Amino acid sequence: MNSSADIPAEDPFAAAMAEEDVRGRSLWVDAWHRLLKNRAAVISGVIMAVMILLVLVGPLLSPWEGDFTDWDNTSSPPSLETGHWFGTDSVGRDILVRTLEGGRISLLVGLVATLVSLAIGVTYGAIAGYYGGFTDRIMMRMVDIIYALPFMFFVILLMVVFGRHIVLIFVAIGAVNWLDMARIVRGQTLGLKNTEFVEAARACGVDHNAIIRRHIIPNLLGVVMVYVTLTIPQVILVESFLSFLGLGVQEPMSSWGALVNDGAQDMESAPWTLIFPAAFLTVTLYCFNYIGDGMRDALDPKDRL
Amino acid sequence: MQHSASRLLGLIPTLLVLITIAFFLIRLAPGGPFDSEKILPPEIKANLDVKYHLDEPLLMQYFRYLGQIITLDFGPSFQYKDWTVNELIARGFPVSMTIGGLAVLLAFLLGTLIGIVAAMKQNTGTDYSLMGVAMLGISIPNFVVAPLLILLVAVYAGWLPAGGWDWSVQRMVLPVLTLALPTTAYIARLTRGSMIEVLHSNYIRTARAKGLPELLVILRHALKPALLPVISFMGPATAGLITGSVVIERIYSIPGLGSYFVQGALNRDYTLVMGVVIFYGVIIILLNFIVDLLYAWMNPRIRYNEVQ
Amino acid sequence: MSLLEVSDLQVKFDTPEGEVQAVNGLDFSVRRGESLAIVGESGAGKSQAVMAIMGLLAENGSACGKAKFKGQDLMQMSRQELNKIRGCEIAMIFQDPMTSLNPFLTIEKQMAEVITHHQGLRREEARAHAVEMLRAVRIPAPEERVKQYPHEFSGGMRQRVMIAMGLLCEPGLLIADEPTTALDVTVQAQITQLVGELRRKSNMAMILITHDLAVVAEICDRVLVMYAGQLVETGSIEDIFYRPQHPYTQGLLASLPRMDRLSDDELHSIPGNPPNLMNLGGGCHFRERCSKVMDVCKDDPPLQVAQDGRQSRCFIEMTDGEIASTETGDSAELVGSGDCEKESTETVE
Numbered sequence: 001m002n003s004s005a006d007i008p009a010e011d012p013f014a015a016a017m018a019e020e021d022v023r024g025r026s027l028w029v030d031a032w033h034r035l036l037k038n039r040a041a042v043i044s045g046v047i048m049a050v051m052i053l054l055v056l057v058g059p060l061l062s063p064w065e066g067d068f069t070d071w072d073n074t075s076s077p078p079s080l081e082t083g084h085w086f087g088t089d090s091v092g093r094d095i096l097v098r099t100l101e102g103g104r105i106s107l108l109v110g111l112v113a114t115l116v117s118l119a120i121g122v123t124y125g126a127i128a129g130y131y132g133g134f135t136d137r138i139m140m141r142m143v144d145i146i147y148a149l150p151f152m153f154f155v156i157l158l159m160v161v162f163g164r165h166i167v168l169i170f171v172a173i174g175a176v177n178w179l180d181m182a183r184i185v186r187g188q189t190l191g192l193k194n195t196e197f198v199e200a201a202r203a204c205g206v207d208h209n210a211i212i213r214r215h216i217i218p219n220l221l222g223v224v225m226v227y228v229t230l231t232i233p234q235v236i237l238v239e240s241f242l243s244f245l246g247l248g249v250q251e252p253m254s255s256w257g258a259l260v261n262d263g264a265q266d267m268e269s270a271p272w273t274l275i276f277p278a279a280f281l282t283v284t285l286y287c288f289n290y291i292g293d294g295m296r297d298a299l300d301p302k303d304r305l
Numbered sequence: 306m307q308h309s310a311s312r313l314l315g316l317i318p319t320l321l322v323l324i325t326i327a328f329f330l331i332r333l334a335p336g337g338p339f340d341s342e343k344i345l346p347p348e349i350k351a352n353l354d355v356k357y358h359l360d361e362p363l364l365m366q367y368f369r370y371l372g373q374i375i376t377l378d379f380g381p382s383f384q385y386k387d388w389t390v391n392e393l394i395a396r397g398f399p400v401s402m403t404i405g406g407l408a409v410l411l412a413f414l415l416g417t418l419i420g421i422v423a424a425m426k427q428n429t430g431t432d433y434s435l436m437g438v439a440m441l442g443i444s445i446p447n448f449v450v451a452p453l454l455i456l457l458v459a460v461y462a463g464w465l466p467a468g469g470w471d472w473s474v475q476r477m478v479l480p481v482l483t484l485a486l487p488t489t490a491y492i493a494r495l496t497r498g499s500m501i502e503v504l505h506s507n508y509i510r511t512a513r514a515k516g517l518p519e520l521l522v523i524l525r526h527a528l529k530p531a532l533l534p535v536i537s538f539m540g541p542a543t544a545g546l547i548t549g550s551v552v553i554e555r556i557y558s559i560p561g562l563g564s565y566f567v568q569g570a571l572n573r574d575y576t577l578v579m580g581v582v583i584f585y586g587v588i589i590i591l592l593n594f595i596v597d598l599l600y601a602w603m604n605p606r607i608r609y610n611e612v613q
Numbered sequence: 614m615s616l617l618e619v620s621d622l623q624v625k626f627d628t629p630e631g632e633v634q635a636v637n638g639l640d641f642s643v644r645r646g647e648s649l650a651i652v653g654e655s656g657a658g659k660s661q662a663v664m665a666i667m668g669l670l671a672e673n674g675s676a677c678g679k680a681k682f683k684g685q686d687l688m689q690m691s692r693q694e695l696n697k698i699r700g701c702e703i704a705m706i707f708q709d710p711m712t713s714l715n716p717f718l719t720i721e722k723q724m725a726e727v728i729t730h731h732q733g734l735r736r737e738e739a740r741a742h743a744v745e746m747l748r749a750v751r752i753p754a755p756e757e758r759v760k761q762y763p764h765e766f767s768g769g770m771r772q773r774v775m776i777a778m779g780l781l782c783e784p785g786l787l788i789a790d791e792p793t794t795a796l797d798v799t800v801q802a803q804i805t806q807l808v809g810e811l812r813r814k815s816n817m818a819m820i821l822i823t824h825d826l827a828v829v830a831e832i833c834d835r836v837l838v839m840y841a842g843q844l845v846e847t848g849s850i851e852d853i854f855y856r857p858q859h860p861y862t863q864g865l866l867a868s869l870p871r872m873d874r875l876s877d878d879e880l881h882s883i884p885g886n887p888p889n890l891m892n893l894g895g896g897c898h899f900r901e902r903c904s905k906v907m908d909v910c911k912d913d914p915p916l917q918v919a920q921d922g923r924q925s926r927c928f929i930e931m932t933d934g935e936i937a938s939t940e941t942g943d944s945a946e947l948v949g950s951g952d953c954e955k956e957s958t959e960t961v962e
Contacts, residue, residue, distance in 0.1 A: 034629075144319075145318060145319045145322050146322070149319070149322070149323050149326070149586055149589075150544055150547065150548065150582065150585050150586050150589050152544075152548035152551075153548070153566075153581075153582045153585060153586070154326065154327075154330070154582075156551075156566075156570055157327065157330050157331070157570070157578065157582065158330065159570075160570045160571075160573065160578065161330055161331060161333060162333075233444065237446055240446055240448070241446065241447075241448065241552065244446075244448045244552060245551070245552065245555070245567055246571065247570070247571075257446075257448070260446075260448060260449055260452070261448070263452070264448070264451075264452040264556065267452050267455075267456055267460075268456070268460055271456060274452055274453075274456075275453075278449040278452075278453070281446065281449065282441075282444055282445045282446070282449060285443075285444035285445070285446070286440065286441060286444040286445075289440055289443060289444050290440065293440075427672070505671070506712065507707060507709055507712040507713045508712060508713055508714055508715040508716070510669055510707070510713070511705075511707065511713045511714065511715070511775075512715065513668075513669060513699070514667060514669060514699055514700060514704075514705040514707075515699065515700035515726070515727050515730070515778070516695070516696040516697065516698065516699035516700035516701055516727075516730065516731065517696065517700070517726065517730055518693070518696060519692065521726075521730075525718070525726070526715050526717075526718070529717045530716075530717055603717075604717070605716065605717060605762040605764070606716060606762070606764050
């Protein structure tokens with residue numbers, strides 16, 4: 001679209017020049033350099049790295065256990081003296097430790113459920129896109145149908161029906177989140193399969209599975225990576241949402257959503273029980289969104305203008 | 306017209322899938338709707354099972370349920386003893402629809418406005434700050450915004466009531482704002498992106514070469530194509546708002562359909578939960594359909610192909 | 614007096630890879646009723662030069678220099694002032710008719726808005742005028758067609774619509790940016806003839822940007838040859854076609870297939886590629902591909918100006934016409950360096 005207005009980028013002559021200049025640098029190195037130039041994405045990346053480290057190591061270093069109840073300090077505000085830097089909840093549990101431990105669950109759910117949706121989505125989309133024709137039509141019609149369903153309600157239904165087990169949370173969220181991935185992968189595959197290198201592979205007699213595995217999937221990697229980064233915050237959000245409704249992880253396990261829910265009950269008397277977990281959750285979602293955005297821009301520079 | 310009619314028929318399989326999944330998911334559940342009651346004498350439980358046809362083979366129950374649904378009857382609620390699910394929906398839905406409808410309207414108007422301004426000021430401070438706020442709006446969950454708003458606006462400042470429902474504007478402000486925020490933010494980003502793309506197109510260059518003022522170029526030439534992606538997003542957006550209202554209604558103690566749904570889910574009121582899922586499912590499917598029609602109507606090329 | 618007088622035009626683009634110098638100190642003028650062709654390879658800066666004049670550069674582009682239209686400098690104008698001239702006194706036709714019309718608006722709306730905006734006519738009058746104009750560009754059944762959307766027209770028909778739209782306000786200057794490149798060969802000829810005919814009828818000046826020398830011969834009075842953002846040669850059609858001075862022009866002409874040549878004659882082509890516009894060094898930009906390259910070509914070549922207005926940027930002395938002045942290479946180099954970036958027409962923060 002923009003390229004016709006921006007002649008230097010479009011002219012075969014200019015393109016040839018540009019190609020000459022960047023030859024030797026691979027697409028990935030190039031994308032990496034562009035990502036590093038994106039300040040918001042870099043800062044978000046650093047914050048996330050710190051966050052992950054905190055969540056993993058923090059609870060080990062803390063003098064408090066997540067389920068320890070400090071009866072001398074119930075609902076005590078954040079203070080250095082008591083040793084409860086983020087304060088305590090109504091039964092005297094340390095908010096800092098609970099927030100960090102909740103973060104483990106939230107991030108874990110984000111990662112695992114995203115991987116579930118990735119596995120389903122990529123397989124489904126790649127098959128539909130690669131075989132095309134009738135197979136594609138049937139498969140995509142099914143996606144359309146499922147897409148039209150109020151999936152959040154199904155997740156809730158699943159949780160109600162099968163009880164609140166953490167594995168089920170992974171599966172339930174992953175199983176309803178693969179649709180976008182399938183659509184994107186299918187679109188990319190359709191485009192890719194007619195490119196010359198795939199034609200060449202086919203002409204050499206390489207069989208279908210090998211073509212999908214060796215040629216299509218590696219080329220999908222960029223799009224998929226971007227999408228994974230953008231799916232993680234969505235999944236974390238869904239889990240928090242369920243936990244907030246009391247349908248997510250169960251005590252003694254906790255997640256940011258569950259903590260926000262607890263905090264919201266006491267927020268008038270002890271606002272810190274709401275604010276800290278809410279801040280951690282929001283910062284995480286914010287950072288993931290910026291990283292995903294930055295990666296998309298880096299891998300697909302034409303959207304950047 | 307004919308095309309629309311055939312598309313409407315195409316919705317039937319979707320509906321069927323919706324009902325089927327909902328039905329079997331519930332029936333897969335261990336236990337039945339009366340297990341949660343205090344211990345019932347076995348003969349009473351048997352009577353209840355007969356009354357609600359729970360003693361029949363599953364497939365039979367399924368077709369019975371289908372037949373019942375066709376007459377638009379969702380059956381009695383297990384939890385609210387004297388109410389049918391239809392009555393509960395009739396009670397809760399107007400409230401939910403009011404909040405949801407206002408939120409959709411607000412999100413669309415505000416979101417597109419912000420998006421257009423950001424696109425026109427592309428890569429300036431205005432653009433960056435608007436998009437930063439929009440990103441925050443997308444990232445911060447409803448159930449975090451709602452308690453914070455209650456804390457600040459209702460508890461500390463005392464400007465508005467913290468919750469409850471009496472159809473007054475004061476009680477609508479916070480729920481609608483909370484519900485509209487993420488959608489507004491998403492629409493703003495979407496509009497900005499598509500507007501920028503449209504502004505780079507050749508026909509916008511033509512419009513500028515004709516000497517039209519920039520505002521006219523935006524409003525007459527760029528707005529419609531830039532809004533197309535937003536229009537097609539409105540289907541999923543509404544679905545998101547409906548889901549979001551489940552939380553909003555709970556936090557603000559609003560007696561909408563969402564709060565019935567959560568109560569039903571927690572109390573295993575299966576008929577109610579299924580009724581609400583199917584009802585909302587139908588609404589979302591219909592809204593997507595309307596959005597598709599709107600999209601086609603706005604796009605002369607699709608309109609043209611349909612006539613062909 | 615010239616209708617349009619462009620001097621020292623510079624156009625730059627900021628790209629992620631670096632700065633691209635698309636146009637580098639271009640001077641030319643167009644008289645009333647005259648038809649000037651700007652020719653050159655892709656990337657020579659032809660289109661970007663006129664885009665800069667019209668204030669239509671992409672956001673990453675910036676331009677400076679002077680472009681005096683009827684004595685007013687277009688480059689110094691505000692958007693509002695420029696809008697009084699664009700579409701009214703200067704009209705433009707673009708290369709790609711398939712995407713240059715708004716697919717969401719009827720032809721009537723798109724044409725009428727030019728008239729209502731510039732001449733303040735009412736809608737019915739504007740519409741009648743639009744129909745009349747469509748008839749003038751020989752679109753059949755214009756009363757019906759005017760109500761249709763662009764996708765209901767073929768490529769050639771759309772270009773006719775673009776031409777009709779451009780001529781609505783009877784502009785003094787028409788800029789046609791490769792108007793036939795995207796069209797079928799048979800349609801190309803029709804459009805070329807149409808443009809030539811309409812131009813003669815209304816005595817309108819025209820700048821035709823093209824790399825199709827056949828079109829140039831048919832409808833233009835004068836030719837300007839561009840290479841790597843600079844003028845390399847300019848002169849009347851006869852001069853350029855029969856007595857080309859610059860080796861590049863000679864190469865271009867030799868690469869044209871011609872009826873009057875023997876068929877076993879080999880078609881000539883210029884070897885190599887145009888230079889990288891991101892780091893243009895000094896010296897003649899054409900020297901790497903030039904068949905007559907000399908040692909001195911490392912230095913900037915002088916612009917020789919003959920009495921009759923012919924110009925050639927080369928060390929090889931012009932063989933005909935009396936040379937009026939020779940601008941040395943040094944001053945041409947100075948032109949490239951001024952404080953150009955500060956006065957781009959549409960700055961982007």
